[in-house]
Amino acid sequence: MTCSVPLRPFGLLLLALLAQQGSVFAGEATEPGAYAAQRVVKLYGAGGIRGLESYQTGILVSPAGHIVTALSTALDSEAIDCVLDDGRRYPARLLGADLTRELAVLEIDGENLPCFSLSTTTPRAAVGSRVLALSNLFGVAVGDERVSLQHGVIAACVPLRARRGAHEAAYRGDVYILDCTTNNPGSPGGCLTDWQGRLLGMLGKELRAEPSGVWLSYALPADELARGYEQVLSGKPPVDPGAATAGDYDPRLLGLQLVPDLLDQTPAYVETVLPESAAAAAGLEPDDLLVAVGDRTINSQRALRQELARLLPGDSIRLSLIRAGAIVTVDLGPLPARPEPATAEEPQ
Amino acid sequence: MTAPADRRSWFHLAAAIVIGQLCAATAAAAPEGGATVAPEPAATVSFDLVLAAERRRTETIAAAAETAVAIFAGAAGGGSGVLISPDGYALTNFHVVQPAGIAMQCGLNDGQLYDAVLVGLDPTGDLAMIKLLGRTDFPAAKLADSDAVSIGDECFVIGNPFLLATDLQPSVSAGIVSGVHRYQFPAGTILEYADCLQVDAAINPGNSGGGLFDAAGRLIGINGRASFEKRGRINVGVGYAISSNQVRNFLGVLRGGRLADHATLGATVATSFDGRVVVSDILESSDAWRRGLRIDDEVVALAGRPVRSVNAFKNVLGTLPAGWRVPLVYRREGRPTEIVVELAGVHTTAMLADIISGGRGKPAPPGKPGEQPEPRPNPLAQKPEDLPEAIRPLYEPRLGFTNFHFNRVELERVAALIAAGSGRAPDEQAADQPDAGRPAWTFRGRLEQGGSFEIELADQAASISLPTGVSRWEPVAAEAGLAAEAGFDASPPGSGGMLAALTLWRQLLRDGMASSGRMIYWGQQPQVGAAGELVDVLELTSGAGRARFQVAASGTVVAVDFLLSPTAEPCELQFRFAADQSNQRPTAMVVQHAGRRFATFLIEEASP
Numbered sequence: 001m002t003c004s005v006p007l008r009p010f011g012l013l014l015l016a017l018l019a020q021q022g023s024v025f026a027g028e029a030t031e032p033g034a035y036a037a038q039r040v041v042k043l044y045g046a047g048g049i050r051g052l053e054s055y056q057t058g059i060l061v062s063p064a065g066h067i068v069t070a071l072s073t074a075l076d077s078e079a080i081d082c083v084l085d086d087g088r089r090y091p092a093r094l095l096g097a098d099l100t101r102e103l104a105v106l107e108i109d110g111e112n113l114p115c116f117s118l119s120t121t122t123p124r125a126a127v128g129s130r131v132l133a134l135s136n137l138f139g140v141a142v143g144d145e146r147v148s149l150q151h152g153v154i155a156a157c158v159p160l161r162a163r164r165g166a167h168e169a170a171y172r173g174d175v176y177i178l179d180c181t182t183n184n185p186g187s188p189g190g191c192l193t194d195w196q197g198r199l200l201g202m203l204g205k206e207l208r209a210e211p212s213g214v215w216l217s218y219a220l221p222a223d224e225l226a227r228g229y230e231q232v233l234s235g236k237p238p239v240d241p242g243a244a245t246a247g248d249y250d251p252r253l254l255g256l257q258l259v260p261d262l263l264d265q266t267p268a269y270v271e272t273v274l275p276e277s278a279a280a281a282a283g284l285e286p287d288d289l290l291v292a293v294g295d296r297t298i299n300s301q302r303a304l305r306q307e308l309a310r311l312l313p314g315d316s317i318r319l320s321l322i323r324a325g326a327i328v329t330v331d332l333g334p335l336p337a338r339p340e341p342a343t344a345e346e347p348q
Numbered sequence: 349m350t351a352p353a354d355r356r357s358w359f360h361l362a363a364a365i366v367i368g369q370l371c372a373a374t375a376a377a378a379p380e381g382g383a384t385v386a387p388e389p390a391a392t393v394s395f396d397l398v399l400a401a402e403r404r405r406t407e408t409i410a411a412a413a414e415t416a417v418a419i420f421a422g423a424a425g426g427g428s429g430v431l432i433s434p435d436g437y438a439l440t441n442f443h444v445v446q447p448a449g450i451a452m453q454c455g456l457n458d459g460q461l462y463d464a465v466l467v468g469l470d471p472t473g474d475l476a477m478i479k480l481l482g483r484t485d486f487p488a489a490k491l492a493d494s495d496a497v498s499i500g501d502e503c504f505v506i507g508n509p510f511l512l513a514t515d516l517q518p519s520v521s522a523g524i525v526s527g528v529h530r531y532q533f534p535a536g537t538i539l540e541y542a543d544c545l546q547v548d549a550a551i552n553p554g555n556s557g558g559g560l561f562d563a564a565g566r567l568i569g570i571n572g573r574a575s576f577e578k579r580g581r582i583n584v585g586v587g588y589a590i591s592s593n594q595v596r597n598f599l600g601v602l603r604g605g606r607l608a609d610h611a612t613l614g615a616t617v618a619t620s621f622d623g624r625v626v627v628s629d630i631l632e633s634s635d636a637w638r639r640g641l642r643i644d645d646e647v648v649a650l651a652g653r654p655v656r657s658v659n660a661f662k663n664v665l666g667t668l669p670a671g672w673r674v675p676l677v678y679r680r681e682g683r684p685t686e687i688v689v690e691l692a693g694v695h696t697t698a699m700l701a702d703i704i705s706g707g708r709g710k711p712a713p714p715g716k717p718g719e720q721p722e723p724r725p726n727p728l729a730q731k732p733e734d735l736p737e738a739i740r741p742l743y744e745p746r747l748g749f750t751n752f753h754f755n756r757v758e759l760e761r762v763a764a765l766i767a768a769g770s771g772r773a774p775d776e777q778a779a780d781q782p783d784a785g786r787p788a789w790t791f792r793g794r795l796e797q798g799g800s801f802e803i804e805l806a807d808q809a810a811s812i813s814l815p816t817g818v819s820r821w822e823p824v825a826a827e828a829g830l831a832a833e834a835g836f837d838a839s840p841p842g843s844g845g846m847l848a849a850l851t852l853w854r855q856l857l858r859d860g861m862a863s864s865g866r867m868i869y870w871g872q873q874p875q876v877g878a879a880g881e882l883v884d885v886l887e888l889t890s891g892a893g894r895a896r897f898q899v900a901a902s903g904t905v906v907a908v909d910f911l912l913s914p915t916a917e918p919c920e921l922q923f924r925f926a927a928d929q930s931n932q933r934p935t936a937m938v939v940q941h942a943g944r945r946f947a948t949f950l951i952e953e954a955s956p
Contacts, residue, residue, distance in 0.1 A: 033500040087656075132500075137586060138575045140530055140546065143657045148526040149499050150548040150585050180548065181585040184575070 032197030033132055033149045038085045038114040039199075040147050040191045041067055042136040043092065043106070046077030057136040057147065057190040058082065058092075058106060059202060061118050061229060065110030067092065068118075068229055069189030070205045071102045082108050087144025098228035101220060102171050102205065105232040116191075116199040118226035125176070125200050125221075129154045133182040133219075135190025135203055147190070152180030152217075160218065169207060170248075175218040176201055182217040183207065192219040201225060248305030253336050254317070255279035256290075258301055265300035270321075278317075282330040285323065292320035313337035408565040409504060409520055414487035415567075416518040416558060417480070418455040418508040419464075421448030424727070428507030428518070428558025429454065429478060430567060431488045436462075436480035437603065439595060440557030441572045442469055445476045446704065449727030450751070451739040454480055455516035456487075465742045466728070468602030469750045471703045472540060472610040472694060473666075474572050475590060476557070477602035479754075481738060489559055492566035494528075494591035497545060501525045505549040505571055505587070507558025518558075523549025523585075531659040531666070532573060532588055540610070542666020544588045545569045551587025560589040568592050594667035600872030600884065601669055605754030607700045608871075609670040611691035617647055617661050625655050627678075638917070639687040639943050641678055648684060649677040670694065672873055687943065690918075697748045704728045704750075758869035762884050762899055763861045769903020770857055770932040789854055790955050796948035803949075805854045810847040812840050814947075821847045836893045838912055844919030844941035845893075849910035852888060852895045853921075856905065857932055865890030873898065876907045876922050904932055917942040 041058045058069035067082065069075070075094055082092040090108035097104040125131070133150040141147050156177040160169055182190065183206045190203035201219035208215050220228075251258060251268075255277020259269045268290035273279045291297060293307035294317075311317065317332040417429030417438050427444030431437070438454070445452070445466055454464045467477040480486060497503075504522045512519055527546035547560060551574045560569035569589030601608040614634025620626045624646045630637055647655045650664045651674035668674065670693030677686045695703070705726035728750070732740050746752040788806035795801055799815030811820040819840035836848035861867050870887040874880065875898060883906060884899045892914070898907040908921045919941050923934035933954060939946040 031498070031500055037499075140532070140575070140586075141527060142659060145529070145657075145659065146499055146527060148546060148548075148586070149524060150526055151524045181583075184584055184586060 032193065032195055033134065034146075035197035036132065036134050036191055036193045036199075037146050037149070039116050040085065040134045040136075042083040042139075042141065042147065043067075043069060043074065043189065044081040044083070045074040045079070053139075053185045055136060055139045055186050056188045057134075057186065057203070059189065059191045059199070059225075060084075060110075060113050060115040063111070063113050063115055065090070065108035065113055066095070066115075066229075067106040067108065068202060068225060069104055069106060070202065071097050071099070071104045072188055072205055075104050075106075080106060082106065083143065084113070085144070085146060096232040098231050100170060101173070101224055101228035102169065103202065103220065103225065103228045103232075105229060118199075118222065118229050120223050120226040120230065122199070122222040122226065124157060124174075124223070125154055125194060127154050127157055129200075130195055131176075131178065131200060132193050132195060132197070133178070133180065133187075133190055133203060134193070135182065135184070135187040137184040137186045137190075139186050150180055150182060152178045152182065155179040157221070169205075171220070173224055174221060175204065176221060178217040178219060180217060181215070182219070183215055199225075248302070249308035249311070249335075249338065251304060251308060253338060254308075254332055256284065258304075261301045265302070268298060268301045268304045278332045278336070282319075282332045284319075284321070284330065288321040288323050288328075290319055290321045291327070294318055308335070311335045405563075408561075408563070409506070411487075412489065412504070412559065412561045412565045413457050413506055413518055413520065415489040416457060416506040416508075417464075418511075418513040418516055418518060419444055419448065419478075419557065420453050420455065420511070421445075424448050426508065426511050427554055427556040428571070430506075430557075430559035430570070431456075431480065431486050432491065432567070433488050434486050435484050436464075436482075436486050437467065438464070438478050438480055439559075439570050439602075440476050440478060441570065442471045442474045442476045442704075443572070444557040445469070445478065445728075446471075446706065447727060450730050450743055451735050452478065454478070455513065456480075457517050459516055461516070463736065463738045465739050465751070467751055467754045468605050468608065469704060469728070470598050470602060470608035470610075471700060473590060473594065473598060473608070474541070475570065475595065475598055475602065475608075477599075479742075481742075489561070489565075489567040491592045491596055492562055492564075492568050494545060494568045494593045497525055497528055497562065497568050499525055499528055502563040503545075503547050503549055503568065504561050505547070505551055505555060505558065506561065507555040507571065509550070509552035509554040511554045521550040523547050526586070529660070529663055530588060531663050540666055541573055541588050541590065543591055543594060543663035544573075545591055547587050547589065548585040549587065550583040550585075551589075552583050553581055555587075570595060591667070596882070597667055597672075598669055598871075600870075600882065603754065604758045604869040604871055605749050605751040606868075606871060607697070607704065607748055607750050609693035609695050609700060611665055611668040611670050611672060612694045613650075613665060613676075613689065614692055615641060617655075617658055619658055620646075625658060625661055634692065635690040636676065636687075639676075639689055640685070641676070641687065641689070642680075645678040645680050647676070648679050650674065651676075665691075669871060671870070673876075674874075701747070755869050758884075759861055759867065759886070762869060762886060765884070765901075765903035766857065766899060766905065766932075767860065767903070769899075769905075786858070787956050791949070791951050791953070793950045793952040796950060801947075801949055803850065805847075805850055810851045812847055814840060816840075819847065821851070836891070836910075836912055838916075838919075842941060843939055843946045844917055845910045845912045846919050846921060846939050846946070848893065848912070849895060849908045849919050849921045852890070852910065853897070853905060853908050856886070856888070856897055870896060875900065876920070919946075 039060045043058045044055045046054055052073050054074055056069060056072060056074050058067040061068050080092040082090045092106040092108050095105040095107050130153055134147050137148050154176045157174055159173060160171050160175045182203050187203050188205040192201040192203060193199055199222050201221045202225050204218045204220055255274035256270055256279045257272045259271045270284055270286050270288045272286055273284050290304055296307050298304045298307055314334045317335050320327055320329050415431040417431060419429050419440060420426040424447035429438040429440035432439055450466045452464050454462050462480040462482050464478045464480045467479050469476050503525055504520055506518050506520050509519050525545060526548050530544050530546045532541035532544060551571045555571050558571050559567050560571050562568045569591050571589045573588040574583060575586040598608055613636050615630035615636050616628050617625050618628040627643050627645045630641060630643060649655055653664050655661045668691060670691060673688055673690045675686055676689050677684055732743055735743055742753050744752040786807060788804050791803040802813040804811050809822045821837055821839050836845055838845045839847050866889045868887050870885040872882040873885050875883040886897045888895045894911045896909040897905050900906045906923055910919045922938045924936040926935050935951055937949040
């Protein structure tokens with residue numbers, strides 16, 4: 001999928017020319033950065049251990065207080081604190097999450113809040129566009145202190161094809177790749193705008209290539225953001241963000257329904273085996289405890305999902321499990337392909 | 349806010365670049381929406397804009413790059429610096445010079461290496477001043493007002509990242525201001541970055557101590573820190589610079605070769621349940637306590653800046669040197685009160701000495717009897733004889749100072765200023781001359797609150813006549829051949845020692861630095877009653893007494909602060925002059941003591 005050409009090139013030209021005479025915007029919020037910053041919130045949730053940040057950024061998208069942000073462990077908390085640009089503090093509720101786009105929608109009890117309006121028809125910004133990134137990076141801004149403003153250029157607009165083991169990302173659609181470091185702790189959920197302060201996208205989470213150690217700075221384009229927001233609002237039930245670890249392989253595709261994953265390291269006990277599935281054919285039973293995929297041991301449901309994700313569709317699966325105190329090994333045959341994520345393929 | 353001219357140039361550049369991109373994007377789609385303009389004439393204009401902006405930028409950077417200093421400290425590493433005066437004073441970080449020691453070699457982009465000597469240190473603020481030798485026409489950067497810097501302003505960083513400038517040509521990185529008034533906790537060190545600027549221009553190891561410049565090439569900060577965390581020690585678009593306004597507050601202390609300390613209020617603040625900043629604890633020995641500040645009072649403003657968060661409070665305090673006297677506004681039961689408090693130092697001299705030798709600011713634990721603890725090798729406490737020949741005459745160690753040689757330099761400078769201000773050479777009358785023939789100074793006039801006064805100041809006596817009575821002071825007679833110690837007292841009653849303050853003032857004006865007692869150059873302070881203006885301060889210690897003299901740029905002594913003893917309340921004496929007068933002849937004196945006005949003396953007649 002390729003990106004479309006620049007957005008409203010001539011309108012932008014006009015804006016640029018007027019801005020240079022200082023006449024398009026008036027007052028304090030005219031500064032593109034300030035305008036955007038008033039629509040960005042600082043979020044504080046769970047975490048703070050082992051490189052998992054407890055804080056991130058969000059974007060106000062409705063005057064009544066809807067906030068889109070990146071789906072992360074920070075939101076996996078009873079209490080999420082939201083601090084507006086002017087320092088006002090609100091408790092935030094998780095309305096729901098779009099696991100595909102890895103975004104979450106939060107809600108605060110606001111009124112007449114400054115916000116961006118999301119639209120699924122927002123054109124993509126051209127490669128080479130200069131952009132501003134606003135985020136709660138490193139948590140350096142507190143209270144009414146303004147979030148950090150960075151600048152950069154859209155280096156590419158490409159699908160985030162996270163090769164197995166390379167990046168952990170469920171999302172496979174287009175992202176803006178940025179030439180500046182915007183994936184610092186606290187940046188996820190931050191706001192990407194053009195130099196007129198108009199919303200272009202949302203800063204993605206911290207992604208690091210396992211083999212090279214390179215960190216990727218990317219943003220979800222505004223049209224995808226709008227689709228994710230609409231999907232969440234469409235009434236699907238809230239999703240437990242803990243279960244939403246990106247890039248994992250869902251064992252239900254093999255016919256395995258495990259016990260509810262409530263802990264950090266919930267053991268991979270089988271709750272039920274779906275009929276006419278690979279698991280049923282291989283003779284798996286409820287209460288089996290899965291302990292290895294191939295020759296790699298697993299100690300949790302999360303590890304199971306991750307190990308399965310390392311396999312390519314068609315690879316043969318061998319599971320080791322403990323049943324009645326004995327280790328049993330079963331072959332499940334070739335790994336079924338996962339369904340393609342529902343990225344919106346817009347006619348370009 | 350930034351001046352309109354800068355703002356425009358920002359938009360010029362933004363516009364020019366956007367237009368440049370559009371011109372390059374030949375496959376541009378049909379416009380959406382209604383607003384269109386004919387692209388061609390605009391494009392013609394835009395290229396001129398691009399070229400003009402480009403030219404301005406390269407010229408600005410070329411000029412600023414001349415002031416960039418590459419500091420090499422051999423195996424100890426190195427860093428960056430920036431020249432701020434034609435006679436070679438340059439700023440850098442404490443953490444750059446700490447391993448380098450007293451003498452270092454510095455390169456400029458003219459391709460020359462210069463010897464440099466350490467002048468002053470502010471370990472808490474991570475600042476240091478050095479002096480490059482050998483020229484009086486060094487290119488110098490101009491300190492800008494960092495409070496006028498806004499988020500989004502263009503900026504650039506010039507320095508010696510990764511010590512790449514082996515050819516003495518500095519590196520330049522450009523970016524925007526990401527945040528202002530940032531507070532950075534002392535992370536694993538004592539180096540606190542208060543009220544600093546955050547930029548996304550690349551600041552890498554080696555950039556430390558170098559200049560942060562605004563779009564006009566003015567110095568807005570000293571780069572010194574970056575957020576790294578899990579990416580390793582390379583730039584991640586988050587760097588911090590000590591603001592030029594904080595630097596300005598410490599320039600005097602640094603130039604005077606002192607070991608600077610930062611200020612503390614002697615009170616801590618916390619955010620209350622309803623979001624106010626309230627005093628959570630206060631030392632009863634603090635000046636703030638003496639002036640009436642108590643627990644649960646809401647701190648509204650400090651040093652003229654609003655305090656709306658604990659960070660804001662720390663930001664203001666962190667930019668102030670110990671010993672400054674600043675206004676504080678607090679609110680109790682809804683009523684605001686303004687007081688002026690003298691800020692104490694965060695550290696003792698011993699703690700600072702430990703810090704500069706690489707410690708954490710704790711005095712060494714007492715060793716067992718007869719056991720000498722192994723002294724830490726301290727590059728900042730070299731023996732003069734170990735220094736290069738060019739540096740040796742410019743270095744004088746002394747406890748509490750970085751390099752006392754430069755205190756002498758500043759003392760001489762201020763002495764010359766005072767002499768010029770009074771139209772007299774400082775050495776006209778040596779101090780050890782006999783008293784005979786030196787007329788007493790007399791002042792007559794009336795008090796603002798009513799009544800008349802008469803003051804007489806002689807070498808060995810002083811008296812004042814007030815409607816409430818006459819006070820007289822004479823120094824204690826010299827005992828057994830010891831030099832006469834001026835046994836000051838607090839007369840007249842209620843003034844805290846006005847006669848002593850005036851006597852010392854007369855001594856300074858008549859005898860210059862040869863006054864009895866120990867005189868040092870203390871640094872700079874905001875002038876009493878003149879917001880924002882920094883004036884030189886001399887400190888005279890004589891017996892238990894201590895006087896501080898504020899000397900304006902004209903050489904006029906504008907205020908004297910006298911402390912009878914270290915725990916006493918000061919007598920604060922402020923002179924007023926007629927607009928056209930600068931010859932040390934005041935038209936009025938205002939005396940404050942213990943937070944109250946003692947009297948205002950309107951002088952009608954003075955002699956000689």
